[in-house]
Amino acid sequence: xxxxxxxxxxxxxxxxxxxxxxxxxxxxxxxxxxxxxxxxxxxxxxxxxxxxxxxxxxxxxxxxxxxxxxxxxxxxxxxxxxxxxxxxxxxxxxxxxxxxxxxxxxxxxxxxxxxxxxxxxxxxxxxxxxxxxxxxxxxxxxxxxxxxxxxxxxxxxxxxxxxxxxxxxxxxxxxxxxxxxxxxxxxxxxxxxxxxxxxxxxxxxxxxxxxxxxxxxx
Numbered sequence: 238x239x240x241x242x243x244x245x246x247x248x249x250x251x252x253x254x255x256x257x258x259x260x261x262x263x264x265x266x267x268x269x270x271x272x273x274x275x276x277x278x279x280x281x282x283x284x285x286x287x288x289x290x291x292x293x294x295x296x297x298x299x300x301x302x303x304x305x306x307x308x309x310x311x312x313x314x315x316x317x318x319x320x321x322x323x324x325x326x327x328x329x330x331x332x333x334x335x336x337x338x339x340x341x342x343x344x345x346x347x348x349x350x351x352x353x354x355x356x357x358x359x360x361x362x363x364x365x366x367x368x369x370x371x372x373x374x375x376x377x378x379x380x381x382x383x384x385x386x387x388x389x390x391x392x393x394x395x396x397x398x399x400x401x402x403x404x405x406x407x408x409x410x411x412x413x414x415x416x417x418x419x420x421x422x423x424x425x426x427x428x429x430x431x432x433x434x435x436x437x438x439x440x441x442x443x444x445x446x447x448x449x450x451x452x453x454x455x
Contacts, residue, residue: 281433283338284407284419286362288431290340291385295427297344297357298387304345305357306386306393309370309405311339312359322355328382333369333410337361349388367413371406391427401425408436 287307294305312325331338339361345351376383385403386393392403404422409415418436423429434441 280365280368280407280415280417280419283362283364283368284421284431284433287338287340287405288421288429290342291387291421291423291429294342294385295387295429297342299389301344302389303348304351304386304388304393306343306345306354306384308341308343308382308384309338309372310341310382311361312341312356315356322353324354325356330382331370334366336364336366338364338370345386349393365413365415367410367415369408369410371408373401373403373405375401376403376405385423387427391425392423406441408441 287309290307294307298305308325308328310328310330312327313329314325314327315323316326317323325341325343328341329339339359341359342357343354344357346353346355372383376385385405402422402424404420406421407419409418416435418434418441420432420434420441421429422432432441432443434443436442
């Protein structure tokens with residue numbers, strides 16, 4: 238009986254094997270790209286979510302003529318004895334390894350130097366546990382929780398003559414597979430800048446730029 242195989246070609250089994258290998262390679266490649274995109278989207282989502290809350294605080298401060306601040310913490314104990322001004326008695330601040338980032342928008346009782354802060358809204362954003370938040374040393378001084386505070390003319394300054402930008406950097410942990418990073422920067426006049434980039438191990442390099450962005454003053 239003559240063989241159906243052509244000595245110069247391939248039989249059906251060999252063709253099916255080649256197709257199977259190609260499909261496997263495509264699936265593995267697609268999975269890798271999807272995972273990388275999901276991690277990138279997670280970092281960008283948190284960066285933009287915090288930025289949106291900062292914008293709200295800044296605009297409300299200008300509109301109402303009083304201080305507003307965005308606190309990076311969850312409120313564990315709310316004093317609502319005054320229904321018009323619920324206050325947080327105990328903040329649970331973000332810690333490295335947390336699976337979410339909580340934000341509280343608060344309204345001050347003055348246009349500068351507020352001593353009473355009324356909660357306006359609060360929410361949490363899912364966060365990769367192998368990401369970390371690195372803040373400027375000036376944020377959260379004097380026993381206050383980590384926060385960005387806005388006055389009608391810009392950002393609240395409790396730091397003497399310090400005229401530096403205050404920053405919040407989202408970076409991957411040392412053992413993370415994530416390569417993405419994000420930097421939120423607020424100027425003394427209240428200008429908010431968002432940078433999405435790639436983490437080099439010490440700096441966040443903007444995606445569309447070659448100049449590095451440092452995490453801010455330490």
